[in-house]
Structure formats: C-alpha cells, structure tokens
Amino acid sequence: MFAIDDLSDAIDVTREFLTPVRPGTWLKLALIVFFVGGTGFGGQSFSGGGGGIGSETPPDTGTDPGTAVDFAEWLPILIAIALFFLVIGLGFLFVSSLLEFTLLETLRSGEVHVRRYTSRNVGRGAHLFGFRVALGLLALVLLGIPLIAIVLSGIAWELIGLFILFAIPVGIGFAVVDRLTTVFVAPTMLERDLGVVAAWKRIWPTLTSHWTEYVVYLLLVWVLQLVIGFATMLLLLVLLIPFLILFFILLLVPFLNLLLLLFVPVLVLLFVLFSALIQVPVVTYLRYYALLVLGDTDPELDLIPEQRAAVRDGGSDRTGGTGGGWDSDDDGPDGDDRGWDDESDQWGRDESQDDGWDDTGSRDDTDTRDDTDSRDDTDFRDTTDSSESDDDRDDRDDRGGW
Structure with missing residues (x-):
C-alpha cells in the first residue's frame, strides 16, 4: 500500500x-x-473559548441589575x-x-x-x-x-x-x-x-x-x-x-x-x-x-518525480534516464537531460575537447595517404601521353590504387 x-x-x-x-x-x-x-500555538487560542463556555454557571434570577450595565x-x-x-x-x-x-x-x-x-x-x-x-x-x-x-x-x-x-x-x-x-x-x-x-x-x-x-x-x-x-x-x-x-x-x-x-x-x-x-x-x-x-x-x-526516483530504483526515473539532481533553474523538475553535461556523451566524454582518440594519428594518416594517392594518380595521368592506349591507362590506374 x-x-x-x-x-x-x-x-x-x-x-x-x-x-x-x-x-x-x-x-x-x-x-x-x-x-x-x-x-x-494556533490550536490553543481556539480551545480557550470552549473552556470559558463550559465553565459558565447557570444564570441566577436574583442577579443584580447592575451587571447588565457593566456588560x-x-x-x-x-x-x-x-x-x-x-x-x-x-x-x-x-x-x-x-x-x-x-x-x-x-x-x-x-x-x-x-x-x-x-x-x-x-x-x-x-x-x-x-x-x-x-x-x-x-x-x-x-x-x-x-x-x-x-x-x-x-x-x-x-x-x-x-x-x-x-x-x-x-x-x-x-x-x-x-x-x-x-x-x-x-x-x-x-x-x-x-x-x-x-x-x-x-x-x-x-x-x-x-x-x-x-x-x-x-x-x-x-x-x-x-x-x-x-x-x-x-x-x-x-x-x-x-x-x-x-x-x-x-x-x-x-x-x-x-x-x-x-x-x-x-x-x-x-x-x-x-x-x-x-x-x-x-x-x-x-x-x-x-x-x-x-x-x-x-x-x-x-x-516530485525526480525526488521519488532518487530514493527508488537506484535513482532511475520513470523514463529510463538517470536523475542527477532536482532542479537547476528554479522552474520545476528538469527534463531527461538532468545530470548530463550538454557537451558530453553518455559515456562521460566531452565531445567539445579531446575525446581520448588521437585526432592527428592513424585516421589522419589514412586520410593523408588517400589524398596523396589520389593526387598522385591525377598527376600521373596528367603527365602521360594522351595517345597511349586505354589498356595501358587502366593498368597504371590499377597500380596507382595500390
């Protein structure tokens, strides 16, 4: 329950x-x-009046008339x-x-x-x-x-x-x-x-x-x-x-x-x-x-969905995300991106900076080789005699691809 x-x-x-x-x-x-x-203290002020009524004594018929004047x-x-x-x-x-x-x-x-x-x-x-x-x-x-x-x-x-x-x-x-x-x-x-x-x-x-x-x-x-x-x-x-x-x-x-x-x-x-x-x-x-x-x-x-999620199910919210806080901008519970950095992926890496891979390493080398090969092929084709046969050009294109 x-x-x-x-x-x-x-x-x-x-x-x-x-x-x-x-x-x-x-x-x-x-x-x-x-x-x-x-x-x-609030309840005390209301209970006092009831006590006064309960303590009243029945009116006496022989009451002095001056009492009404005083009241x-x-x-x-x-x-x-x-x-x-x-x-x-x-x-x-x-x-x-x-x-x-x-x-x-x-x-x-x-x-x-x-x-x-x-x-x-x-x-x-x-x-x-x-x-x-x-x-x-x-x-x-x-x-x-x-x-x-x-x-x-x-x-x-x-x-x-x-x-x-x-x-x-x-x-x-x-x-x-x-x-x-x-x-x-x-x-x-x-x-x-x-x-x-x-x-x-x-x-x-x-x-x-x-x-x-x-x-x-x-x-x-x-x-x-x-x-x-x-x-x-x-x-x-x-x-x-x-x-x-x-x-x-x-x-x-x-x-x-x-x-x-x-x-x-x-x-x-x-x-x-x-x-x-x-x-x-x-x-x-x-x-x-x-x-x-x-x-x-x-x-x-x-x-309070996020406070509820924080104490249940290991902190996962109802949408399957993970809550990292309650409110960051004073306008109510945040969305599914709570606890995440806007410039980081779900593995915690910051995509705006170095992500752990060598950007000037193997990928650039591969791209450089591809660019060099393509330029070499172009230059090689440009310096060849245009009168050569189609078979010779195909052979050289095949060798340039390697």
Missing part, C-alpha cells in the same frame, strides 16, 4: 533535501513553516478586541495561503526562494485563502448558531451534550476537508494551473478510486502528529528551561528588573524561532509524505 510504503520514502527524500545543513536555508524554511506549519460598558471594548484579532487572524491566514505554494515550489525544486516563489503564486494563494475563509464561515454557521442558541436559552448539560455529539463529527469533517485541500488540492492547483474548485474536481476521481489509500494516510498522519507533537512539546520545554532560569534571575536581582522589559520580547522571539526550526523537518517530512502518496495514486499530479 502506497500510504504505508511512502512513510520510509518520505524520510529519505526529507534527508536528501535538508542535508547538508545550511543555516540560511533553514532560516528561510523556518519563516515559511511558522506561517504554514505553525509552532503549535454594556465593556461591549465596545470587547468588540474592538475581537475585530483586532479577526484582522490579525485573516492576515495570518492570507500569508499562510501564499506560502503554501512557496513551500510546494521549494520542495519541488529543492531550493528556497521566498520572494520569487511567493510573487508568482499570488493568484493561487488568493484562491486558497478565499476557499479557507468560506470553509471557516460555513463551520462558524454550523457550530456557532447552535452554540449561541444554547447560551441564550440557558446553559443545560443536556444541550451541551447534544452539541458535543453534533460538533465532533462536523469538526472532523471540516478538518479532513481542510487537510485534503492543503496537502493534495494545493499541489494539484500548482501542477495543473487550476483554481481551488477546479482542482477539487480534478482530484476527486483520484480520491474516490483510491479511497483506502487516503483513509490510511489520514489515520497515519493523525498518529504521526500526535507522536511528533508530544515529542516536540517535550523538546520545547527542555529548551525553555534556560530562558526561564535567566528570567527569574533578572526578576530577583535588584536593579536588573528593568531588563525584563527588553528580555521578555527577545525571549518570545527566540522561543518562536527555535520552535519553527524544530518544526522544519517535521513539516517537510509530512508534506513530502503527502506528495509521494499523491504521485503514487495519480502520476499526472506528481510534483
């Missing part, structure tokens, strides 16, 4: 891409991964804060949608060019952003309206239980659609130059005809994300210990407290940077895994 076999192939492709370690490349990838893969006073501030975070979230989502294609171009070419790849995928990123916004609005309608109704009607445990039973399958469905859009539809958009809806139509027959592969893929990715996420969290906690020690030292030492005003922002930036760097191999591996599954189930949508 492709979804299982590609687990090990994705490790090989990821290792080939990320090694040798180049600090500049990793920093660029960390920037992309921060928006595309995240650093593990009305805070309402404009709450709306302003909500709008601020909404704008920040939409901006982050837009940049993330653009960088999805930057990451795909990077994985396909094997080189990181943030501005170049982002600028030529603005249209695709805008389409993906619009689809994600529409998907989020639909989820908000399906989940938000029942939740608001429960809150306004008076929170009851029975209603909360029904809402949870309804929200779990709906949330899983939206998560699956978003995942498939990100890792399979977006590559289809890039490879076939399609919009997001047209790309969904193009890939839908592949998803339905190989549905077992994609179900296994989703299950394996879910398990991988749990395991890798837990290991990443432990590693981040270990990395956080030195920063916390320094934080408390500055907090307790007199006259150094003011340094906290500078240290806290630096601490946050360094922690985010380290988190993104840790996520680089994780996100790269998971994306290569998805691209391998997509190419195996539908070769016409394969973005």
Whole structure:
C-alpha cells in the first residue's frame, strides 16, 4: 500500500533535501513553516473559548441589575478586541495561503526562494485563502448558531451534550476537508494551473478510486502528529528551561528588573524561532509524505518525480534516464537531460575537447595517404601521353590504387 510504503520514502527524500545543513536555508524554511506549519500555538487560542463556555454557571434570577450595565460598558471594548484579532487572524491566514505554494515550489525544486516563489503564486494563494475563509464561515454557521442558541436559552448539560455529539463529527469533517485541500488540492492547483474548485474536481476521481489509500494516510498522519507533537512539546520545554532560569534571575536581582522589559520580547522571539526550526523537518517530512502518496495514486499530479526516483530504483526515473539532481533553474523538475553535461556523451566524454582518440594519428594518416594517392594518380595521368592506349591507362590506374 502506497500510504504505508511512502512513510520510509518520505524520510529519505526529507534527508536528501535538508542535508547538508545550511543555516540560511533553514532560516528561510523556518519563516515559511511558522506561517504554514505553525509552532503549535494556533490550536490553543481556539480551545480557550470552549473552556470559558463550559465553565459558565447557570444564570441566577436574583442577579443584580447592575451587571447588565457593566456588560454594556465593556461591549465596545470587547468588540474592538475581537475585530483586532479577526484582522490579525485573516492576515495570518492570507500569508499562510501564499506560502503554501512557496513551500510546494521549494520542495519541488529543492531550493528556497521566498520572494520569487511567493510573487508568482499570488493568484493561487488568493484562491486558497478565499476557499479557507468560506470553509471557516460555513463551520462558524454550523457550530456557532447552535452554540449561541444554547447560551441564550440557558446553559443545560443536556444541550451541551447534544452539541458535543453534533460538533465532533462536523469538526472532523471540516478538518479532513481542510487537510485534503492543503496537502493534495494545493499541489494539484500548482501542477495543473487550476483554481481551488477546479482542482477539487480534478482530484476527486483520484480520491474516490483510491479511497483506502487516503483513509490510511489520514489515520497515519493523525498518529504521526500526535507522536511528533508530544515529542516536540517535550523538546520545547527542555529548551525553555534556560530562558526561564535567566528570567527569574533578572526578576530577583535588584536593579536588573528593568531588563525584563527588553528580555521578555527577545525571549518570545527566540522561543518562536527555535520552535519553527524544530518544526522544519517535521513539516517537510509530512508534506513530502503527502506528495509521494499523491504521485503514487495519480502520476499526472506528481510534483516530485525526480525526488521519488532518487530514493527508488537506484535513482532511475520513470523514463529510463538517470536523475542527477532536482532542479537547476528554479522552474520545476528538469527534463531527461538532468545530470548530463550538454557537451558530453553518455559515456562521460566531452565531445567539445579531446575525446581520448588521437585526432592527428592513424585516421589522419589514412586520410593523408588517400589524398596523396589520389593526387598522385591525377598527376600521373596528367603527365602521360594522351595517345597511349586505354589498356595501358587502366593498368597504371590499377597500380596507382595500390
């Protein structure tokens, strides 16, 4: 099964891409991964709201009327804060949608060019952003309206239980659609130059005809994300210990407290940077895994044929050639001449220079003898008496040929 076999192939492709370690490349990838893969903070902001609702106590009929007045006073501030975070979230989502294609171009070419790849995928990123916004609005309608109704009607445990039973399958469905859009539809958009809806139509027959592969893929990715996420969290906690020690030292030492005003922002930036760097191999591996599954189930949508060939069949590509690299001109996978020198033959000899044969040797000697013989024959015939018989001339021609 492709979804299982590609687990090990994705490790090989990821290792080939990320090694040798180049600090500049990793920093660029960390920037992309921060928006595309995240650093593990995104889910926390959405889970906080649910906890607040669950902790609400049933309304008391004897509530002081002044409570409503206080809420009305805070309402404009709450709306302003909500709008601020909404704008920040939409901006982050837009940049993330653009960088999805930057990451795909990077994985396909094997080189990181943030501005170049982002600028030529603005249209695709805008389409993906619009689809994600529409998907989020639909989820908000399906989940938000029942939740608001429960809150306004008076929170009851029975209603909360029904809402949870309804929200779990709906949330899983939206998560699956978003995942498939990100890792399979977006590559289809890039490879076939399609919009997001047209790309969904193009890939839908592949998803339905190989549905077992994609179900296994989703299950394996879910398990991988749990395991890798837990290991990443432990590693981040270990990395956080030195920063916390320094934080408390500055907090307790007199006259150094003011340094906290500078240290806290630096601490946050360094922690985010380290988190993104840790996520680089994780996100790269998971994306290569998805691209391998997509190419195996539908070769016409394969973005990484040469990376696939490099880890399979001794590096021979599907056309019978031999791949020597991934991309040499930043415009996608090269053709069958990859790894070959334009001025060399298939045995590695450079035809533009000496090919190992002595050009002034035996071949030139043979040509020289032939030219000399022909000139001698001509000169000999020219100096003979034209009145000689045809038989004598034939005899001399025969001797000149030897």
